[in-house]
Amino acid sequence: MPTGPTGRPATIYDVAARAKLSIATVSRVLQGTGPVSAKARARVDQAAQELNYVPLRAARSLAVQRHEAHGLVLPDLAGPFYADWLMGYERWAGEHGQSVVITVMHGNPDPRRSVRDLASRVDGIVVHGNALDLATIQDLRGARVPVVLVAHAPVAGCDSVRSESAGSAEQLTTRLLDHGRTNLLFVGDPDGSYDVSERYVGFAKALRNRGLEAPAPARVPLTEVGGRQFAETVLQAIKSGRGRPDGLVCANDELALAAMTTLTSHGVGVPDDIVVTGWDDVMAARYVSPGLTTVRQPMAELGRTAAERLHERVTGVRTRARNDVLATQLVLRDSCGTNRGMHAVTE
Amino acid sequence: MPTGPTGRPATIYDVAARAKLSIATVSRVLQGTGPVSAKARARVDQAAQELNYVPLRAARSLAVQRHEAHGLVLPDLAGPFYADWLMGYERWAGEHGQSVVITVMHGNPDPRRSVRDLASRVDGIVVHGNALDLATIQDLRGARVPVVLVAHAPVAGCDSVRSESAGSAEQLTTRLLDHGRTNLLFVGDPDGSYDVSERYVGFAKALRNRGLEAPAPARVPLTEVGGRQFAETVLQAIKSGRGRPDGLVCANDELALAAMTTLTSHGVGVPDDIVVTGWDDVMAARYVSPGLTTVRQPMAELGRTAAERLHERVTGVRTRARNDVLATQLVLRDSCGTNRGMHAVTE
């Protein structure tokens, strides 16, 4: 928020003139580089102060060949957890003087252009989930843009950060089986995202461990509409006397919540007739009745970690790719019928 | 994601050399400015293509004295609605070729520096709620940085965008009074944000219209913890036989949800013994029982509008300040005890 004498923003020349020093010295004082006398420092500080001078980032970026900014590419911002993730990222960025430029792909009229554009104003890019196809990611890599993948399968040359999925899903599923469930269904499309595919892997593994065959996943969108629709088909199946599931392992909470409430409102008891679990631990999960058993991801930490990894790459302190997997937390509530005592938390 | 012959990103010089034309022509082709022959255009396009050339934004910004970027300053990202707001903003920005740089104030080690920094890499700034104090906003204005305020009281020289609050609050409160409530309480601190203060104004007005005196607001934080704590004091009051409220008009849903569930879990009936309303219509509001009556703000549209206003200011197509107020929607559910039929929606 600089104010120059002319009304136009003050430049380093204005400061230099006012301090009666060269722009080189001004730059050295302001950036804290190189040796400067105390006197010069004081004069510059005062002049800068008086002119309310702020160096123009574009000029600095051009000169130092660095932007001091991170680019984030997100598929969209739906769901409550992006906020937490972003918050974690922002926090780290703020503490380390990095700006954050966000680009959302959903509804973007020209994704390719947007990403190129982003790449030219930041030092590196974080890609969340499948916001970008592999070709575009490779493109970025080819152009030597540091890339960190979040909630995405590892890619050669890129760092990745995600939360553990398969293990938690297996653990959760096993728990349901332990409590006598015999006809579990996985709800959600594994092809939709890496995370979901991992969850299905864990689900299937738990079943196989019991000598059961894993049924194909119900490929519905991870939304409330998807959950409602799926519940309808379950209700149909029950009504028509066909085989009925006695448990739904849903790929996220929206799905689970919609499915569960649809079922209960049609007289199907949860958890007695059918158990339901979700993923993410959204706020509604603890306000619905019965409370929704779910898996909590350390969203803020995922964000923080992604920021850190990207910075390491940008500054070059690390060159070997690194794939972080953060632990999740099983949150037991009543919807899974295995809960003793509220809010027991395992793992 | 440019790739130059040397491994370093290609510059406009590389393209010019390859196309056997001057950089001036290359620039004209790429930016679509000025007259260029079809032949030249083709050569440049091809060369740029082959080199995977992307103009460096910093250089362009420096030359054109514009960043083609908007800065957003947010207090934090808590709550589910920032996501919708941001989504609306991003969408508009993406469609209009503007980048979005986000800065979160909460937990920021040096807010002042962050804002100055932001100001020097964008063409204008949107400030959400009370992320910034008035002095800082004035500073920005003084430096001729276009500023748009969201959910904030209008400030001279700044545009503002918010959603209607007082009227909806009055309408909601009146409705409760119409249904026989006589001892309503407003929960939330009006000093905490402009929006909340407006809601309290509407609440108080409704009471005065009935010749009732508006009680002082319960100044608790707008969080689940705040709601729980407040509910405890209500429970105390009831137990000790002191006057009890028969309705809580809460400043947001988190507060309302926590208060409501605390009350019901202690045997206080909602809506029979006491009615509860919230604000924002978060997802949990429709999963809790009874469903939470609340007020929905057009978050995405608020975001879109803010983006548009800022752009108008940046481009100078409008110079007079403008204050937009968007309509809200009363969402009636069972917690207010005045609902006939699910999901009736008024206004």
Next chain:
DNA sequence: ACTCAAACTGTAAGCGCTTCCACTTTCGCC
């Protein structure tokens, strides 16, 4: 006092792009 190094400061050359201005083509038309 004198030398030499260390401390400080200034000059100027970029960083990669846009754009004014001048210059050369190319047309349209009499």
Next chain:
DNA sequence: GGCGAAAGTGGAAGCGCTTACAGTTTGAGT
């Protein structure tokens, strides 16, 4: 075929900053 205007192109000057490099002080050591 020749003329003027329009179209196309290139040279070069910035935009505001950083940073060699060179130049000037300063000060310690003798």
